[in-house]
Each structure stands twice: as structure tokens, then as C-alpha cells.
Amino acid sequence: MLLKANRLFKLALGPVLMLLSLASAGALAAGSKVNQVNMSPGVTDVGQNIYDLHMLIFWICVIIGALVFGVMFYSIYYHRKSRGVTPATFHESTKVEIAWTVVPFLILIGMAVPATSTLLEIYDFDDAEMDILITGYQWKWKYEYLNADGENVSFFSNLRTPQSEVYNTEAKGEHYLLEVDEPVVIPVDTKVRFLVTANDVIHSWWVPELAVKKDAIPGFINETWTKATVEGVYRGQCAELCGKDHGFMPVVVNVVSKEEYADWMAVKKSEAAEIRELMAQTFTMDELMARGKAVYERNCLACHGANGEGGVGTAIAGSAIATGEVGGHLEVGINGVPGTAMQAFGGQINDVEMAAVITYQRNAFGNNMGDMIQPIDVYNHKRG
Amino acid sequence: MGAHHHGPAKGLSRWLFTTNHKDIGTMYLWFSFAMFILGGSFAMIIRAELFQPGMQLVDPAFFNQMTTLHGLVMVFGAIMPSFVGLANWMIPMMIGAPDMALPRMNNWSFWILPPAFLILASTLFMEGGAPAFGWTFYAPLSTTYAPPSVTYFIFSIHVLGLSSIMGSINIIATVMNMRAPGMTYMKMPLFVWTWLITAFLLVAVMPVLAGAVTMMLMDVHFGTSFFSAAGGGDPVLFQHIFWFFGHPEVYIIILPAFGVVSQIIPTFARKPLFGYDSMVYATASIAFLSFVVWAHHMYTVGMPVAGELFFMYATMLIAVPTGVKVFNWVTTMWRGAMTFETPMLFCMGFLVLFTIGGFTGLMLSIAPADFQYHDSYFVVAHFHYVMVAGAVFSMSAAIYYWLPKWCGRMYNEAMGKTHFWISFIGFNIAFFPQHFVGLAGMPRRIPDYALQFADFNMLSSIGAFIYGASQILFLYNVIATIVAGKPTSDEKTWDGAEGLEWTVATPAPYHTFETPPRVK
Numbered sequence: 001m002l003l004k005a006n007r008l009f010k011l012a013l014g015p016v017l018m019l020l021s022l023a024s025a026g027a028l029a030a031g032s033k034v035n036q037v038n039m040s041p042g043v044t045d046v047g048q049n050i051y052d053l054h055m056l057i058f059w060i061c062v063i064i065g066a067l068v069f070g071v072m073f074y075s076i077y078y079h080r081k082s083r084g085v086t087p088a089t090f091h092e093s094t095k096v097e098i099a100w101t102v103v104p105f106l107i108l109i110g111m112a113v114p115a116t117s118t119l120l121e122i123y124d125f126d127d128a129e130m131d132i133l134i135t136g137y138q139w140k141w142k143y144e145y146l147n148a149d150g151e152n153v154s155f156f157s158n159l160r161t162p163q164s165e166v167y168n169t170e171a172k173g174e175h176y177l178l179e180v181d182e183p184v185v186i187p188v189d190t191k192v193r194f195l196v197t198a199n200d201v202i203h204s205w206w207v208p209e210l211a212v213k214k215d216a217i218p219g220f221i222n223e224t225w226t227k228a229t230v231e232g233v234y235r236g237q238c239a240e241l242c243g244k245d246h247g248f249m250p251v252v253v254n255v256v257s258k259e260e261y262a263d264w265m266a267v268k269k270s271e272a273a274e275i276r277e278l279m280a281q282t283f284t285m286d287e288l289m290a291r292g293k294a295v296y297e298r299n300c301l302a303c304h305g306a307n308g309e310g311g312v313g314t315a316i317a318g319s320a321i322a323t324g325e326v327g328g329h330l331e332v333g334i335n336g337v338p339g340t341a342m343q344a345f346g347g348q349i350n351d352v353e354m355a356a357v358i359t360y361q362r363n364a365f366g367n368n369m370g371d372m373i374q375p376i377d378v379y380n381h382k383r384g
Numbered sequence: 385m386g387a388h389h390h391g392p393a394k395g396l397s398r399w400l401f402t403t404n405h406k407d408i409g410t411m412y413l414w415f416s417f418a419m420f421i422l423g424g425s426f427a428m429i430i431r432a433e434l435f436q437p438g439m440q441l442v443d444p445a446f447f448n449q450m451t452t453l454h455g456l457v458m459v460f461g462a463i464m465p466s467f468v469g470l471a472n473w474m475i476p477m478m479i480g481a482p483d484m485a486l487p488r489m490n491n492w493s494f495w496i497l498p499p500a501f502l503i504l505a506s507t508l509f510m511e512g513g514a515p516a517f518g519w520t521f522y523a524p525l526s527t528t529y530a531p532p533s534v535t536y537f538i539f540s541i542h543v544l545g546l547s548s549i550m551g552s553i554n555i556i557a558t559v560m561n562m563r564a565p566g567m568t569y570m571k572m573p574l575f576v577w578t579w580l581i582t583a584f585l586l587v588a589v590m591p592v593l594a595g596a597v598t599m600m601l602m603d604v605h606f607g608t609s610f611f612s613a614a615g616g617g618d619p620v621l622f623q624h625i626f627w628f629f630g631h632p633e634v635y636i637i638i639l640p641a642f643g644v645v646s647q648i649i650p651t652f653a654r655k656p657l658f659g660y661d662s663m664v665y666a667t668a669s670i671a672f673l674s675f676v677v678w679a680h681h682m683y684t685v686g687m688p689v690a691g692e693l694f695f696m697y698a699t700m701l702i703a704v705p706t707g708v709k710v711f712n713w714v715t716t717m718w719r720g721a722m723t724f725e726t727p728m729l730f731c732m733g734f735l736v737l738f739t740i741g742g743f744t745g746l747m748l749s750i751a752p753a754d755f756q757y758h759d760s761y762f763v764v765a766h767f768h769y770v771m772v773a774g775a776v777f778s779m780s781a782a783i784y785y786w787l788p789k790w791c792g793r794m795y796n797e798a799m800g801k802t803h804f805w806i807s808f809i810g811f812n813i814a815f816f817p818q819h820f821v822g823l824a825g826m827p828r829r830i831p832d833y834a835l836q837f838a839d840f841n842m843l844s845s846i847g848a849f850i851y852g853a854s855q856i857l858f859l860y861n862v863i864a865t866i867v868a869g870k871p872t873s874d875e876k877t878w879d880g881a882e883g884l885e886w887t888v889a890t891p892a893p894y895h896t897f898e899t900p901p902r903v904k
Contacts, residue, residue, distance in 0.1 A: 033824070033836060034835070034836040034839075035820075035836065035839055035840065036820070036823070036824035036825075036836065037819075037820040037823065037824070038820075038823050038824075039756055039823040039824075040824075040825075046752075049752070050752050050753055050755065050756055053750060053752060053753050054747065054750075054753045054756070057746065057747050057750060057753070058747065061743035061746065061747070064743075065739065065740070065743060068710060068711070068714060068739060069736065069739075071714055071718065072714050072717065072732075072735065072736075075714070075717045075718050075719070075720070075722070076717070076722065076724075076732070079653075079717065079718065079719055079720050079721065079722055080721070080722050080723070080724075081654070081721040081722060081723045082723070085719075085721045086721060087653065087654040087655040087719065087720045087721040088655060088718075088719040088720070089655065089656070090658070090719075091655070091656040091657065091658050091659070091660070091716075092658065092659055092660070092661070092662075093659075096659075096715070097659055097662045097708065100707065100708060100711045101704055101708060104703060104704050104707045105704055108700045108701070108703060108704070111700065111750065112696070112697060112700060115696065115750045115751065115752060115753070116693060116696075118752040119689065119692060119693065119696070119751050119752045120689065122752055122755070123689040123692075138529075165438070166438060166439055166832060167438065167439055168438040168439070168440065172437060172438065172835060174835070175834070176437060176834055176835050177437075177832060177833065177834050178834045200524075200528075200529065201522075201524050201525040201528075201529050202522055202524070202525065202619055204684060204758075204759060206759075206825075206827065208756060208824075208825040211755065211756060212755070213684050213755045213756065213758055213759075214684055214686065215684045215685045215686060217613075217619055217620060217685065217686070218524065218612075218613055218614075218619060219612070219613020219614060219618075219619070220613060220618070220619075220620070220686070222685075222686035223686075235834075236825065237825075237827050237830070238827065239684075239758065239759040239760070239827045240522075240759055241448070241517065241518045241522070241525065241828075241829045242525065243448070243516070243517075243525060243529060244444045244445045244448065244516070245444060246444075246448070246829060246830060247444065247827075247829075247830030247831050247832050247833070248444070248832070312445065341529075
């Protein structure tokens with residue numbers, strides 16, 4: 001109750017708080033706060049410059065607003081008919097018109113100078129120490145580290161918030177809708193260049209604290225960069241309407257020390273090697289089903305339902321594809337169905353995962369086909 | 385009255401076949417109000433879903449249909465036709481013309497509108513749902529990934545464009561050819577001036593929109609790849625074409641509103657408009673600049689830095705003529721003898737809130753800062769300050785201002801003022817907090833949001849419901865006035881009003897200025 005009252009009080013004071021928070025500019029810690037009312041300067045120099053620019057223009061607007069509204073309200077109060085005034089008759093003055101054309105023009109030049117220098121700074125892509133290729137998919141992000149040794153590491157980053165929280169059957173966690181299964185990791189104090197593109201429709205990669213927002217456009221590669229100066233977890237979202245689950249494809253960036261980053265990268269590389277090994281393995285039915293269930297929940301459930309009952313996508317339980325011949329089922333999983341929301345997952349999940357999820361779909365939800373698909377089958381299907 | 389003078393026909397055929405500018409104006413106004421209610425109810429669904437975090441009422445796909453249709457219906461169905469309706473009623477009466485120059489085309493340009501919106505609304509009941517790609521319908525979400533109803537959407541946009549072009553041609557022809565003797569261009573009321581310039585903007589950009597949707601149609605059905613990189617096209621090309629239409633479009637919406645405010649403020653300040661000439665030049669400058677700023681909607685698409693700089697500088701320049709307008713309005717009030725009837729209240733509301741929307745517009749023009757604002761709720765707040773508090777408030781002012789002249793009955797002043805205050809308060813509760821959540825990082829067009837945005841969103845929804853409810857009061861007040869308002873036959877409803885429309889009888893007869901007045 002007290003908490004509620006306190007929050008309402010804060011709400012009512014929103015505008016005042018905004019002004020106050022300006023006074024303590026730069027003191028904001030990482031992460032956007034409950035009832036935050038202003039832009040965060042974030043953890044990059046560019047972010048700080050953008051913030052300063054934002055505040056400069058804000059204050060110029062406040063001053064002009066105070067003058068214009070001041071004159072207006074003075075006039076509303078003193079120049080009312082009820083006070084018995086007689087209206088003046090003046091209606092033009094070239095001098096005044098010139099003055100209020102020229103003065104704003106000069107103010108604009110004053111704004112344009114810092115704006116231009118910040119923009120040029122943002123457009124300086126030179127001297128990037130590492131590159132990450134970011135690809136937007138409906139509705140997840142793929143990160144590919146373009147390592148200098150040629151050993152690239154890539155993974156998908158999916159929303160981790162469960163449907164039960166979205167549909168209110170479970171209490172919402174602290175980072176509701178802003179949490180992913182695998183965050184992108186970058187080292188601190190390092191100029192990281194992001195190459196941004198998309199696989200289907202236009203997305204936009206936005207992390208307010210890193211002061212980066214860039215559209216991900218299918219068929220084109222945009223570049224942008226950041227250099228975080230403070231370690232921490234920074235959260236953002238897709239900013240460009242990209243279809244049904246536009247609101248459900250967050251970005252989480254872990255900024256870590258350079259040592260931690262090196263360790264993390266080593267682990268990722270060995271994981272990649274492990275998967276290459278797994279590809280050659282033969283799995284038992286139980287192993288495939290267990291892996292498949294996890295893959296299903298991450299990639300299929302949103303459209304096909306928790307029990308394969310369908311939704312945006314068609315039902316899998318009892319479907320002609322899932323109970324038909326294996327080749328047809330693999331084809332849909334790997335290459336998708338053009339012209340529908342069913343994407344080509346062949347490039348999104350690895351062959352082990354594909355084998356497992358196809359097996360799972362054929363043996364769950366009452367589809368008791370009894371057949372198993374191994375990674376080698378997926379590999380062969382891809383090879384045609 | 386001569387024998388050839390006749391009143392309106394009876395029954396339905398009066399409305400179906402009418403070529404009378406007043407009848408057509410009335411139909412436009414009622415139609416736009418119906419669309420305002422429809423688009424408003426979509427907004428209520430949006431705000432109800434956003435009342436709390438989590439999905440409660442609709443699914444995300446339907447939510448996207450609502451945001452899309454809300455935008456389309458409000459822009460093309462509510463705001464634009466309402467000002468065309470106002471132009472139909474007022475332009476002939478303001479320039480001393482007996483009717484519009486092309487009365488049969490006038491009938492057509494209205495009557496193709498309802499079927500166009502019927503088609504658009506019917507997409508809600510189609511397989512795959514209504515368009516769900518936002519009112520800006522960016523490709524390839526609106527082409528390769530669109531629901532089948534996109535074809536109906538394209539057809540509907542074509543028809544709307546046709547209607548707008550015909551309406552504009554009519555306004556241009558009327559203003560250029562049918563001014564009363566002595567009514568030189570620089571004596572025209574500002575509402576006529578702003579509409580003349582708006583009409584030129586419409587004729588220039590509506591065909592561009594038609595081109596954009598035709599290219600979409602080709603991509604969807606005929607195998608072209610205008611907007612698909614896979615076939616050698618470019619999705620960003622769509623945005624360039626769309627915003628080449630879209631930016632002038634926002635001035636198409638706001639310039640007539642400037643005209644309305646420029647008529648009303650002098651009336652209630654009892655003092656002539658300050659800087660008439662500069663108002664005309666400022667309007668023309670805004671219109672000109674509107675053609676060279678479109679890519680400020682696209683700062684994040686990856687333009688070269690030279691492009692960013694050009695569009696940033698050009699956009700910032702718009703602040704100059706817009707500032708001139710605001711200064712002129714305030715100076716008109718200075719040392720006047722003001723009273724604050726409902727139309728004046730709405731104009732004051734317009735002046736304050738539009739100026740705030742202008743300030744946030746200036747902030748948005750700064751390309752580096754826009755990297756943080758773009759596609760956030762800050763943008764939503766910005767354009768609702770200029771669209772709602774700009775266009776809709778001035779439209780409300782216009783209705784209260786001229787309604788007594790139209791129907792010979794006075795509206796209920798107390799109810800009008802109540803409507804204003806509830807609107808004003810509700811609007812600000814709804815949209816002011818959106819600046820905060822936007823700056824804090826909430827993207828627009830999302831059906832669900834992170835917990836730190838919860839309180840402001842709830843507040844915003846409450847404000848939206850209040851604002852929505854106040855429009856019911858507006859509707860009631862207007863109907864009550866027409867049916868049972870206190871009769872008035874004063875030629876001048878407002879003692880400070882100037883202009884030819886106040887020289888004809890009240891209520892305005894079916895035909896006015898059959899013999900042209902002489903303007904000194």
C-alpha cells in the first residue's frame with residue numbers, strides 16, 4: 001500500500017523528477033530504471049555525447065517555451081476583455097518578423113555544430129578491434145563473431161521469458177521480456193564493430209545504454225559500433241516493427257573484462273568443436289527426444305503450440321507432414337514453406353538439433369511414428 | 385428569391401446526388417467523425433492491452449492489426465476528410481463564391497471514400513487478418529510477409545488517393561477562379577491560403593503514394609522485386625518513396641489546422657492577425673521544405689553521413705517558419721481584448737501542445753540524438769502532440785466556431801468548455817508520460833513491455849480513456865445543438881469575427897453568394 005502510494009506520488013512528480021534527474025546527469029547506473037523519465041547517457045562516450053546534445057536542445061526548448069508561454073499567459077491574464085481593455089490595432093512589423101526569423105536561425109546553427117561533430121564521431125568506423133555480424137530473424141537475433149583466426153563462433157539469441165509469464169499464469173520475473181537464452185558477450189574498452197543485416201523483414205538492433213540503434217535490412221549490411229567503458233549487462237529490444245512477435249525479441253549484451261571475454265571465446269570455440277563431433281554421432285531415441293523437446297520449446301512452440309496443437313502455425317499433432325515420410329518432414333524443417341510464416345530452420349539450428357526436433361515431432365503429441373532421425377540424415381538431406 | 389432558386393432535394397437522393405458544397409462538406413464532416421470514432425476505438429483496444437504488462441485481451445497479431453488500422457483510419461479517414469469537409473463548407477463562403485468550381489467531381493470525391501474504408505475495414509474479417517505492418521507499411525513486411533488482405537489494402541489506398549487528388553484539384557480550381565471581385569490573393573483568409581498550399585502538396589505527393597502501393601502490388605502478385613534485395617531491389621527504396629509522400633503528408637494534415645487557428649485567434653483577441661504576409665510566406669516555406677526532409681524518418685537505415693547531414697540541416701530549418709507562425713499567433717493575442725469561448729480554448733490548447741510537439745520535433749531532427757529516439761515511444765508522443773493536439777484540437781475549435789453559422793443554433797458553452805478541459809487533461813495524461821517511457825527505452829508498436837514501464841503505461845491508458853470519453857460529450861453537444869440548440873440569427877456569431885462568411889444570413893442558406901460580393 002505504502003509502496004503503491006509512493007509510486008503514484010512519483011508518477012505525479014514525473015515532470016519534476018525529469019528536471020531533477022537532469023541535475024544529476026551522468027550519475028545513472030547501468031540499466032533503465034523503474035519509472036525512468038529521461039534518456040540514459042549509457043556507458044559509452046558516444047552515448048554521453050548524445051545525452052549532452054539531447055539535454056542541450058531540451059534546455060534550449062525549455063527556455064524558448066518559457067518565453068513564448070510566458071508572453072502568452074501574461075497576455076491571457078492581462079489582455080482580457082473582462083478587464084475592460086480596448087484591443088490594440090497593430091498587425092505587422094517587418095523588423096520584428098526579421099528578428100524572429102534570424103534569431104532562431106542562429107540558435108539552430110548553435111545546435112547544428114555539436115550535432116554534426118557527434119554524428120561524424122558515430123560514423124567513424126575505423127580502428128574497430130573486432131567484428132560481430134548481427135542477423136535479425138523473425139523473431140530472434142543471430143550473432144556471429146568474425147574472428148581473426150577464421151574460427152567463427154555463432155549462435156542464436158532467443159527470448160527466455162516463458163509464455164506462462166507473458167500470459168499471466170506465472171509471476172513476471174525481474175527482467176521480463178528483456179532476457180535471452182544466450183546473450184552476446186563483448187569485452188570492455190574495446191571498439192566493437194557490428195555488421196547488421198536481416199534474414200527476412202527489417203528489424204532494428206537497439207541497446208539504449210550502448211547508444212546503438214541500427215536497422216537490420218535483408219540483403220544489405222549496415223555497420224555501427226560501440227565501445228563500452230563499464231562492465232555490466234545491457235538490455236534492449238528490436239525497434240522496427242517486424243511482425244507478430246516484434247515485442248518479443250530482446251537484445252542482451254554482457255560487457256565483460258578482456259580476460260573474461262577471452263575465456264568465454266575459448267569455451268565457445270570448444271563447444272563448436274564439440275558440436276562438430278556430435279554431428280558424427282548416433283543417438284538413442286531417449287537422447288533424441290530429450291534434446292528435441294528443448295529445441296522444440298525454443299524454436300517451434302510459439303507458433304505450433306505447447307502440445308503441437310497449432311496456433312499461428314499449423315497443428316503438428318496428427319499432421320500429414322509429421323506422420324508422413326521422413327524426407328518431406330525434413331524438407332519443411334530445413335527449408336521452410338515459402339510464402340508462409342514457416343521459416344527455413346536449416347541455417348538456424350545445427351544438424352543435431354534438427355535431427356532431434358524432427359524425431360521429437362514425429363514421436364510426441366500422439367504422433368507415434370517410432371522412427372529416429374540422426375544428424376547424418378539431416379546432413380544428407382541438406383546435401384540433396 | 386427568383387423562381388430558379390431551389391432548396392435541397394428530399395430524402396436519400398439529396399445526399400447521394402448532391403453537388404452542393406455545404407451538403408458535401410456536411411457529409412465529409414460526419415464521415416470523418418465516424419472514422420474518428422472507429423479509429424479511436426482501435427486506440428482504446430491498444431491502450432486497454434497496454435494497461436498492464438502481459439498479454440490480456442488480444443494476441444500480438446491482432447494488436448499489430450489495431451496499430452496499423454488505427455493509424456490508417458485516423459490519418460486517411462478522420463483527419464484528412466475532416467479538413468476537406470471544412471474546406472468545402474468554408475472556402476466558397478470565405479472567398480465569396482456560390483459553390484466549388486467542380487461540383488460533380490466534388491460529389492464523386494466524397495462518395496468513393498465510404499466504399500474505400502468499407503474495403504479497408506472488411507480486411508479485419510479476412511483469412512489471415514487485416515494489414516498488420518503499421519500505417520507506414522514497410523516492405524518486405526508488407527509484401528513478401530504480408531497477409532493476403534494486403535491486396536484489398538492497396539486497392540483501398542488507391543481509391544483514397546483518388547479522392548484526395550480530386551478534392552485538391554477542386555480546391556485549387558475554386559480558389560484560383562472563383563474569388564469574388566476585389567478578393568486578391570493577399571486578401572484571402574489564411575484558412576484559404578493554407579488549404580490552397582495543402583492542395584498543391586496533395587496533388588504532388590498522392591501520386592507518389594499510389595506509385596508505392598502499385599509497386600507493392602507488383603511485388604506481391606506479378607513477380608517483380610522492387611523492394612526485395614533477393615531480386616535486385618531494395619527494401620529501403622520503399623521507405624524513400626513512402627516518406628517522400630509521408631512527410632508532406634504530415635504538413636497536409638497540419639497546414640489547414642494552422643489556417644483554422646489563424647482565423648479563430650484574431651476573432652477572440654478582437655485584433656487583426658499579426659503578420660498576415662509572413663504567415664503566408666511561412667506556410668509556403670514549410671510546404672517547400674517538406675519535400676526535402678523526408679529521410680529524417682530514416683536516420684537509422686544506414687544512409688551515408690552526407691545524406692544524414694543534409695536531411696538534418698534541412699529538417700532543422702523547418703523550425704524557423706514554424707516558429708514564425710507561433711510568434712505571430714502569440715503577438716496577435718498581445719494587447720488584444722480576449723475572451724475564452726470554446727473555440728478559443730481549443731486554439732490555446734493547440735498553441736501550447738503543438739508548440740511542445742514542435743520542440744520534440746526539433747529534438748528528433750538532430751540525427752545523432754535520433755539514434756536514441758527513433759522508433760521509441762518518444763516518437764509516438766511527439767506525433768500525437770502534433771496530430772491530436774494540432775489537427776484534432778483545431779478541428780474541434782473549427783466545429784464550435786462555425787457550427788452556429790451552419791445550423792443557426794448555438795451550442796452549449798458550458799458543455800463545450802467541459803469538453804475542452806476533459807480533452808486537454810486526458811490528452812496530456814495519455815501522451816506526456818509516453819515521452820518518459822520512450823526516453824527510457826520502450827520501443828513503439830509492441831503489445832507487451834518490460835516491467836519498468838508499467839506505471840507510466842497505466843497512466844497513459846487512463847488518460848487515453850478519459851480523452852476517448854470526452855469525444856462522446858463532443859458528439860452529444862453537436863447533435864444537441866443541431867436538434868435543439870438555442871436558435872440564433874445573428875450574422876456574426878462572434879463580435880470579433882471578420883470575413884465574408886459572417887456577412888451571409890444565419891443559418892447559412894443553401895445557396896450563398898449567387899451574386900458575388902465586392903471586396904474592398
